[in-house]
Amino acid sequence: MGRSMQSDQITTDFPAVFPLRGHRTHEVCGPGAAGFAAACFAAVEGPVLWAVEDWRQDGLNPVALSEFRDPGQLLTARCKTQTDVLAVAEEGLRDGALGLVVAEISQPIGLTEGRRLQLAATAGKTPGLLIVPEGMGSNAAETRWRCAPYFDRQDSTLLRWSLIKNKKGTLVDWVVRWDVASRRIIVVSKVRE
Numbered sequence: 001m002g003r004s005m006q007s008d009q010i011t012t013d014f015p016a017v018f019p020l021r022g023h024r025t026h027e028v029c030g031p032g033a034a035g036f037a038a039a040c041f042a043a044v045e046g047p048v049l050w051a052v053e054d055w056r057q058d059g060l061n062p063v064a065l066s067e068f069r070d071p072g073q074l075l076t077a078r079c080k081t082q083t084d085v086l087a088v089a090e091e092g093l094r095d096g097a098l099g100l101v102v103a104e105i106s107q108p109i110g111l112t113e114g115r116r117l118q119l120a121a122t123a124g125k126t127p128g129l130l131i132v133p134e135g136m137g138s139n140a141a142e143t144r145w146r147c148a149p150y151f152d153r154q155d156s157t158l159l160r161w162s163l164i165k166n167k168k169g170t171l172v173d174w175v176v177r178w179d180v181a182s183r184r185i186i187v188v189s190k191v192r193e
Contacts, residue, residue: 014174014187017143017163019043020100024142025093025117025128032147032159033131037102039178039185040129042068046099047075049092051085053106054078067180073099082107089128090116096124104131114140142167150175158188 020026020040028036041048050060062071075098079085082105089103101121109130118140121128130141137144144165150158155177162173175188 017166017169018161018185020127020129021142021168022127023122023125025114025121025130025140027130027132027137027141027144027165028147029132029134029137029144030146030148032149032161035159035178036145036147036161037129037131038065038068040100040102040127041065041074042183043185044099044127046097047073048100048102049075049077049088049098050102050104051077051079051088051092052104053082053085054080056104056106068178068183082109086113086117089130090120092124093117093120093126093128094124096126098124098126101126101128102131103128105136106133108136109138111139114138118142137165141165 020043037050052060060074060076062074062076065071065074077085077088079088085103085105086109089101092098092101117128117130130138134146143163146162146164148160150160152158157177159176159178160173161176163169163171165171176185177188178184179186
């Protein structure tokens with residue numbers, strides 16, 4: 001699967017929103033955010049840059065990502081500050097040589113920073129994903145996802161992916177699971193409340 005280049009029409013269909021729309025930045029929060037980013041890593045072609053502040057103890061494990069894709073396609077950047085993470089992400093997005101740029105942030109970002117990332121993604125034709133704490137998203141993001149485990153007695157691997165911000169469509173929840181054999185996300189169902 002290459003970069004996702006869906007049209008601008010409004011939709012709630014899962015294939016229209018995942019893999020993430022190229023040329024844009026997106027956000028994810030919740031306890032399943034790293035798994036969502038790993039699924040995005042699997043869904044693109046080309047190398048992926050993952051930037052994180054170096055104070056974080058929960059380091060990225062490239063070996064664990066081998067279930068999703070060849071970890072040799074992952075470039076990691078451990079940055080001194082969040083400002084450095086954003087600068088690395090902006091340069092990676094603007095360059096155009098990457099399949100995806102992931103940036104883990106711990107503090108809110110303003111509209112200016114969010115807009116700079118959006119412009120860089122557009123210039124480089126590269127999707128960006130910010131892993132953000134709950135409630136700390138930017139207004140500039142194209143989409144925002146909340147990801148968490150979905151409890152089911154028959155299947156403990158299910159996840160609930162909630163699209164909680166969508167500039168091109170409605171807000172929807174899906175129950176999904178990772179299929180190891182095909183290395184892709186399988187939609188089990190839309191969540192019905």
